[in-house]
Amino acid sequence: MSRHATCRTVRDLLPLHAGGDLPSDKAVLVDEHLHACLTCFREFRDYAAMRGRLGVLAEEPLPEGVLDGFAEEVMACVALGEGGPAAALPSARRWRPDARVITRWAAAAALLLLSGAGLWKAGWLDPLLVTPPPAGSDTVADARLEPDAPRASEPQGRSLSPPAALHPLLDPSRGAGVLAGEGSGVRPHEEPGGWQRGSPIEIELLQLPDMPGGQIRIFHLMSPRVSQPSLLLPEPGRKLRPRDPLEASP
Amino acid sequence: MSLPALKGPRFAPMTVPNRDDHELIRACLDGNRESFATLVKRHEQRAFWAAYRVLGDSEASRDVAQEAFVRVWRALERFDFSMAFSTWLYRITINLAIDHLRRNKRHKGVDIDAFREALPDESFAPAPHAAQDRSEMTRLVRGVLETLDEKYRTVLALRDLEGLSSKQISDITGISHATVRWRLHVARKQFRENWNRMEARATSAAHRAAAATGPEAKDA
Numbered sequence: 194m195s196r197h198a199t200c201r202t203v204r205d206l207l208p209l210h211a212g213g214d215l216p217s218d219k220a221v222l223v224d225e226h227l228h229a230c231l232t233c234f235r236e237f238r239d240y241a242a243m244r245g246r247l248g249v250l251a252e253e254p255l256p257e258g259v260l261d262g263f264a265e266e267v268m269a270c271v272a273l274g275e276g277g278p279a280a281a282l283p284s285a286r287r288w289r290p291d292a293r294v295i296t297r298w299a300a301a302a303a304l305l306l307l308s309g310a311g312l313w314k315a316g317w318l319d320p321l322l323v324t325p326p327p328a329g330s331d332t333v334a335d336a337r338l339e340p341d342a343p344r345a346s347e348p349q350g351r352s353l354s355p356p357a358a359l360h361p362l363l364d365p366s367r368g369a370g371v372l373a374g375e376g377s378g379v380r381p382h383e384e385p386g387g388w389q390r391g392s393p394i395e396i397e398l399l400q401l402p403d404m405p406g407g408q409i410r411i412f413h414l415m416s417p418r419v420s421q422p423s424l425l426l427p428e429p430g431r432k433l434r435p436r437d438p439l440e441a442s443p
Numbered sequence: 444m445s446l447p448a449l450k451g452p453r454f455a456p457m458t459v460p461n462r463d464d465h466e467l468i469r470a471c472l473d474g475n476r477e478s479f480a481t482l483v484k485r486h487e488q489r490a491f492w493a494a495y496r497v498l499g500d501s502e503a504s505r506d507v508a509q510e511a512f513v514r515v516w517r518a519l520e521r522f523d524f525s526m527a528f529s530t531w532l533y534r535i536t537i538n539l540a541i542d543h544l545r546r547n548k549r550h551k552g553v554d555i556d557a558f559r560e561a562l563p564d565e566s567f568a569p570a571p572h573a574a575q576d577r578s579e580m581t582r583l584v585r586g587v588l589e590t591l592d593e594k595y596r597t598v599l600a601l602r603d604l605e606g607l608s609s610k611q612i613s614d615i616t617g618i619s620h621a622t623v624r625w626r627l628h629v630a631r632k633q634f635r636e637n638w639n640r641m642e643a644r645a646t647s648a649a650h651r652a653a654a655a656t657g658p659e660a661k662d663a
Binding site: 205208209211212214239240243244246247248249250251253255256259260263264266267268270271272 | 476479480483484487488491496501502504505508509512513516577580581583584585588599602603604605606609624627628629630631632634635638639
């Protein structure tokens with residue numbers, strides 16, 4: 194490394210050399226150059242002085258009392274915030290409720306409530322609500338009915354019509370009413386070889402007058418994967434799910 | 444070439460994972476909170492100084508250090524026992540300090556002139572490091588350090604103030620070894636340039652002041 198050829202290179206290395214951060218082979222070459230080049234040596238001395246100034250900060254004493262009770266506060270935060278509230282974090286300690294933020298949130302909540310009330314009054318929320326069936330009748334909300342069945346546009350909550358044909362598994366002597374329609378639903382309970390959630394099913398709602406109260410509903414659920422129809426007794430008060438996200442898919 | 448020796452790191456080197464720390468962490472994982480308190484007491488100064496190097500504000504540094512320990516507690520199950528606890532603590536603390544700095548933006552782009560005006564005139568006599576007492580010198584150095592961008596300041600502080608190696612800094616900051624060296628190079632260069640610029644302005648200001656007061660003194 195000759196002096197004239199390498200002054201620029203050496204100066205590029207001086208910041209790292211001043212901190213002992215050069216690999217030893219390069220450090221030796223730089224040292225050799227510094228012994229021969231006063232200009233570079235002065236610059237090196239400048240960097241060395243800079244590190245000396247930084248040393249003042251390295252020896253700075255701990256500000257008085259700054260860590261008093263530090264560990265205790267940390268342990269308190271740990272106890273409060275263990276898997277829990279971010280309010281336990283020190284950075285959150287200084288948070289104070291901002292009146293403007295609270296006002297904005299309150300206004301937004303009021304607006305939301307008013308909008309909801311307006312939509313409800315206009316009847317836009319009706320399709321989302323499941324109307325419980327009136328006593329003595331069964332309903333299928335939003336069912337897509339077969340051609341011989343009443344149209345879905347008819348008022349909901351109507352009584353079942355007399356059976357046009359009874360299912361072979363049902364005892365005709367019971368005189369059940371039948372409404373055949375199709376829809377989709379969620380399987381009410383486990384069944385061997387059963388259909389999956391959202392599978393298309395046929396629903397038959399039966400009224401059995403000889404059962405207690407005459408209002409027990411029997412859902413006949415049949416899916417392509419179930420060869421034999423099954424009779425299920427839903428829990429009292431159970432509602433049909435009139436809309437299923439998969440219903441719209443082909 | 445002999446170099447002016449810095450006092451070096453305040454703490455033990457971190458090259459070998461501290462077994463005691465690891466035992467304490469295992470005890471913490473077994474539900475022993477006292478062990479964590481011991482761990483906090485052992486490393487509280489380290490965390491504070493790491494934050495202070497970046498932030499330069501003792502109160503904010505204390506908050507950041509506390510938050511670092513709380514995060515350590517929450518993430519203790521994910522601790523990698525192949526590394527030193529202090530490296531992990533440094534990493535969390537430095538990242539929190541940098542986040543704090545970015546949120547506040549207070550330290551970014553400190554103007555040397557503004558810094559100079561904040562100090563008494565006599566601070567800018569030629570060769571102030573020879574004339575000022577230690578606290579005054581500390582203020583000057585810190586002021587110049589804060590003129591550096593946060594990414595350069597962090598590397599410079601970890602290397603020259605905390606005495607960590609480039610490899611350790613790489614582990615802590617998550618940047619490559621080569622990038623650490625490059626940032627260190629730039630940081631030292633900028634620090635030197637800014638310091639020299641500050642001295643030059645101080646010298647010219649002192650000369651102007653002397654020229655203004657000279658005739659009056661002569662008249663008197």
